[in-house]
Amino acid sequence: MDKNLIIPKYLFEEFSLKACLDDDYNSDDSYNWEEELLMEFQCEICMNYMFPPIKQCEIGHSYCQDCFGKVSSCPTCSSPKKDTRNFALEHIFEKLTFPCKYAEEGCLFQAKGPLVVSHQSDCSYKATACPLNSLKQCEWVGSKFNVGAHLKKSHDDLIFKNDFNVIISNFKCYSRTEKFCLVHAWGEIFYFSHVLTSGYFKAHIFRMTKFTNNDFKYAINFFKGDTQKKVISVEGPCKYRPTDLSSDFLPYFSWVVSYLAEFLDDDDCLHSSVQISIDN
Numbered sequence: 449m450d451k452n453l454i455i456p457k458y459l460f461e462e463f464s465l466k467a468c469l470d471d472d473y474n475s476d477d478s479y480n481w482e483e484e485l486l487m488e489f490q491c492e493i494c495m496n497y498m499f500p501p502i503k504q505c506e507i508g509h510s511y512c513q514d515c516f517g518k519v520s521s522c523p524t525c526s527s528p529k530k531d532t533r534n535f536a537l538e539h540i541f542e543k544l545t546f547p548c549k550y551a552e553e554g555c556l557f558q559a560k561g562p563l564v565v566s567h568q569s570d571c572s573y574k575a576t577a578c579p580l581n582s583l584k585q586c587e588w589v590g591s592k593f594n595v596g597a598h599l600k601k602s603h604d605d606l607i608f609k610n611d612f613n614v615i616i617s618n619f620k621c622y623s624r625t626e627k628f629c630l631v632h633a634w635g636e637i638f639y640f641s642h643v644l645t646s647g648y649f650k651a652h653i654f655r656m657t658k659f660t661n662n663d664f665k666y667a668i669n670f671f672k673g674d675t676q677k678k679v680i681s682v683e684g685p686c687k688y689r690p691t692d693l694s695s696d697f698l699p700y701f702s703w704v705v706s707y708l709a710e711f712l713d714d715d716d717c718l719h720s721s722v723q724i725s726i727d728n
């Protein structure tokens with residue numbers, strides 16, 4: 449008898465076990481191990497997925513950061529919170545594909561954990577406050593897709609509709625409080641504000657509506673006295689910015705007031721215009 453034909457029993461068992469597993473795997477196409485693993489990431493308090501840093505209680509129960517921050521001890525076992533992290537879960541997080549947490553609102557974005565986290569912070573389906581909430585004490589909250597519709601409906605009085613040419617004049621009258629307006633142009637809504645502060649004339653221009661097939665640019669022109677003679681002209685892209693506009697951190701452009709002073713008219717008005725046009 450050929451010795452080679454004798455198959456050790458343990459090898460046979462190992463082989464058949466593997467065959468069993470393969471069989472199991474192939475026989476059920478709908479089995480989704482990734483989906484099952486995702487369940488391990490579900491925070492038991494809010495049902496959102498946990499993402500790093502994933503902290504835990506003394507025993508090892510984990511919750512999402514938000515919930516972990518709100519409880520004083522573990523809701524499952526009452527043991528104290530600990531400052532250790534669940535690194536094993538954090539490493540798996542990087543390899544699994546997660547849906548965006550605004551999937552129920554309609555977001556179809558899916559990606560590996562870290563990409564989803566960065567997407568979520570700027571997801572268009574995330575509830576966002578009205579951009580004028582602090583300027584106009586507006587309580588509205590909704591997705592970025594609806595910001596434009598909300599502005600048109602509730603802040604209609606602030607919207608300039610003389611298309612894409614806004615005239616601002618006499619900035620001395622505007623003193624030191626920031627003046628702003630919304631401009632409805634090209635089917636989009638833009639935000640324009642200006643302020644005279646510490647010897648500078650500052651201005652901001654942003655696009656506030658999310659949907660657009662075009663890029664836009666602004667042009668601000670200053671005129672000499674009440675003539676049509678342009679003395680200063682600046683141009684730049686109109687960036688999208690739907691969030692809180694009262695912040696001091698908004699990027700802006702500015703001019704030294706003493707420099708602009710020589711262009712005032714007899715009534716101390718500075719004649720200027722703002723244009724928004726499609727950037728081809």
Ligand SMILES: [Zn+2]
Pocket residue numbers: 491492493494495496511512513514515516
């Ligand atoms: Zn949670």
Ligand SMILES: [Zn+2]
Pocket residue numbers: 505506507508509522523524525526527
């Ligand atoms: Zn616990």
Ligand SMILES: [Zn+2]
Pocket residue numbers: 548549550551555556557567568571572573
């Ligand atoms: Zn999303």
Ligand SMILES: [Zn+2]
Pocket residue numbers: 578579580581586587588598599602603
């Ligand atoms: Zn509002």
